[in-house]
Amino acid sequence: MPVPPLRLGINVDHVATLRNARGGARPDPVRAALIAIEAGADGITAHLREDRRHIRDTDMERLKAEISKPLNFEMAATPDMLRISLGVKPHAVCLVPERREELTTEGGLDVVGQHNALAPFIARLSDAGIRVSLFISADPQQIEMAARLRAPVIEIHTGGWCDAVVDGHAAKAEAEWQRIVAGAKLARAAGLEVHAGHGLDYQTSETIAGLPELAELNIGYFMMGEALFVGLGETVRSMRAAMDRGRQRLAG
Ligand code: PXP
Secondary structure: OOOOHHHHHHEEEEEEEEEHHOOOOOOOHHHHHHHHHHHHOOOEEEEEOOOOOOOHHHHHHHHHHOOOEEEEEEOOOOHHHHHHHHHHHOOEEEEOOOOOOOOOOOOOOOOOOOOOHHHHEEEEEEOOOOEEEEEEEOOOOHHHHHHOOOOOOOEEEEEHHHHHHHHHOOOHHHHHHHHHHHHHHHHHHHHOOEEOOOOHHHHHHHHHHOOOOOOEEEEEEHHHHHHHHHHHHHHHHHHHHHHHHHHHHHHO
């Protein structure tokens, strides 16, 4: 199977987190999106949470209107979010689990347990020409169900692996990594486009870029933290370079 180019999606949620800390209009997540694209991002991701803790409805509308690259709209599978996303008409929707009390998206979507509930969402979004992605852990049963649900894309949750790498838990990191490697292969063999995201930094992005099955990484929190010190444009360029190094190993 040919190796797809690896796209970089930048998640701008935490620019909105910072903005909302003071309630005004700055810093503007749309400005961050434009800078990221200028520096080489292939797309922009934003998560409209039920509690609107960072991205707001108007941010989504402005992102859709003002950016020149694909918008990936992350959302929970609720009737309200379906209505909003059908109005915004992003390039893609990534369905994620959502619990109010969580700090971030802590686990993957349970597509095995929720396939009956998810099927109509996937159908409605697909009928509207929106590419649907399911954010799941690299679990064979979840991957097989995602394929049966006819979602064209899965995004593998890399949070457990990234945390283990950063915390220096070598055995856990290796086990999580092997799960991701096997999951990416299984998903690709089932005809799914494979994305990955959550917790990625330069090191883990370079490593995961070496998986030929991957087509896209979505990265946010680390990018915005780095941007505080070196600027967002520089952070995007460094991330792109890390991903290119990982990808080049495939050619060698
Ligand atoms: N992909 C998905 C589906 C997510 O929910 C998130 C977190 O919002 C990310 C990627 C980005 O994760 P991080 O902010 O840790 O890079």
